Amino acid sequence: MFEKQVYIDRRLKLRKKIKSGIAILMGNTESPMNYPSNTYHFRQDSNFLYFFGLDIPNLIGIIDIEDGKDCLYGDDFDIDDIIWMGPQPKLKELGEKVGVLSTHPLKELNTTISRAIRHGRKIHIIPPYRAENILTLERLLGINQSFIKTYSSLELIKAIVGLRSIKEACEIDEIEKACAIGYKMHTTAMKMAKVGASEREIAGFIEGIAVAHGTMPSFPIILSQNGETLHNHDHSQILQQGRMLLVDCGAESVSHYASDNTRTIPVGGKFSQQQKDIYNIVLAATNKAIEIAKPGIPYLDVHKASAKVIVEGLSALGLMKGNVDDAVANGAHALFFPHGLGHMMGLDVHDMEDLGENNVGYDDEITRSDQFGTAYLRCGRRIQTGFVLTVEPGIYFIPALIEKWKSEKINESFINYAKLADYANFGGIRLEDDILITDKGCRILGQRIPITVDEVESTML
Ligand code: GLY
Ligand code: MN
Secondary structure (H helix, E strand, O other): OOOHHHHHHHHHHHHHHOOOOEEEEEOOOOOEEEEOOEEOOOOOOHHHHHHHOOOOOOOEEEEEOOOOOEEEEOOOOOHHHHHHHOOOOOHHHHHHHOOOOEEEOOOHHHHHHHHHHHOOOOEEOOOOOOHHHHHHHHHHHOOOHHHHHHHOOHHHHHHHHHHHHOOOHHHHHHHHHHHHHHHHHHHHHHHHOOOOOEHHHHHHHHHHHHHHOOOOEOOOOEEEOOOOOOOOOOOOOEOOOOOEEEEEEOEEOOOOOEOOEEEEEEOOOOOOHHHHHHHHHHHHHHHHHHHHOOOOOEHHHHHHHHHHHHHHHHHHOOOEOOOHHHHHHOOHHHHOOOOOOOOEOOOOOOOOHHHOHHHHHOOOOOOOOOOOOHHHOOOOOEOOOOOEEEEOOEEEOOHHHHHHHHHOOOOOOOEOHHHHHHHOOOOEEEOEEEEEEOOOOEEEOOOOOOOOHHHHHHHHO
């Protein structure tokens, strides 16, 4: 948690961006796994954390635009709670920590909202993603749960995206703390990736590194020898000589800022020549993106520049052919690189995705492509100083996709389908670094995790 002034300033800035009405920011509640008191690990809502900072369930924040007041609604713990959970601060003390002086029991929120509705005031909400909060909003606003999301306020969404997209220095410090944990997770996976080791053991061990730092992974760990499945959460295999292990993981800092890195490593510690050839193309695509990312450039262009490096590299290996620019324009690279270059990162690993990907990553100038592959790019708009983004190109040999494109003769003027047989069972390679856009370019956040062939192989020794 930051100094209280950080939260006061953020709420003030938000107020200036909204014309009138009241904004409701729902904190999260506990969520049961299999019976009410056996709950999932609590994760506070990121927008609530951003403006109200309190990492405690069952709180709701209200920002009143006209009267300039911020209020916190919640209930003090009773003696039963204290017996099971120990002494807890009162709501009033919690409010003081984040500069909110007006605190009220939860049951009073109904009256506040009904009065605002009666007076015809605009009630701003953001799209809820948890069933508990959808039901609470249904009750507070008298809107059927199926329609709640359609009542989301674009004005509030845009105001929040405007603020959260530009990271403050204190937020960068937190992201770097998350990167330091991620570094340990990745280098530990590299050391554990011996022939005969189990994916489960490695995934469990590196998750434990985040937990041992008092935090948790920033998303469920992706770790598999079948790296061609982009988000593979199946960890049931035993590592085999000749295969590669794709590890995509990151941690949260104690204040819930994320890191997100991917490395693809050779089981047993040595890449084959074929693996090195593809690996070095992905590395060149990563480095190209980092070289050109700077304020003012559309991230869509950075994505395309990275795709171009991939096409050039695959053409040199005889897997692709024809004019490189035409191949990218026609989306031919997407057979091998069927996803976007990256996404914003902050309090969420896919930052602010609850507010709508297009509201975060696109704008009136740059709208989402509908071309296969590029359509998955989560952020295409012009990037600005203070943005934090991931750079994560990849090359994958996905049997079902190859089969489909080949049988439908898709982009056959750019792809040497006959040559693809040499890469059956290759898997996939993705590399991912986190970058901060600076005044003139960008810098990698955290110490760069070993990434060249030599660095990876020597870390695995
Ligand atoms: N690292 C997982 C993702 O970006 O979707
Ligand atoms: Mn990512």
